[in-house]
Amino acid sequence: MPPTSLHLSIRPTTVALAVGSPAALVGLGLYGLVAGSGGAALPTVLVVSGLALAFGAARTVPWSVHFDEHGIHWRALLRDRRIDWDDAIAFERHRRKRGGPLVLRTMAGERLAIGDGTERPDEWDRLREVVERFGPGVAVPDAPPSHPFHGRDHR
Secondary structure (H helix, E strand, O other): OOOOOEEEEOOHHHHHHHHHHHHHHHHHHHHHHHHOOOOOHHHHHHHHHHHHHHHHHHHHOOOEEEEEOOEEEEEEOOEEEEEEHHHEEEEEEOOOOOOOOEEEEEOOOOEEEOOOOOOOHHHHHHHHHHHHHHOOOOEOOOOOOOOOOOOOOOO
């Protein structure tokens, strides 16, 4: 019997980069403002850039994605979405990376990142089983290059 759910999370290194990079920019900018040497333009740009990067990451980097009979529950730090299976069109590989992370394309034309790297073979197998069971009209891409059955159908 196919599994009833699948839960994917991002890697700790991605979390560190999503939090650390904006924090470093804001920290450097604040240091420049407090030190006060050389004017305030560059430190202000660093602070504003860091805050914009933090906001963007908090809305678009998926912290967890859960698949079940109701659909896909996609969570970012500042955004929580439930996508019904009827609203999902396809899972696709990221356009710029061959064999890259999965992206969900919705009826509204949105493309939501599902992960931050290529899923493990067992995750891909479970995703395929969950989609076949609950979202039969949703397309699933070929297996990732690391999958032992890459390039062949193993049903």
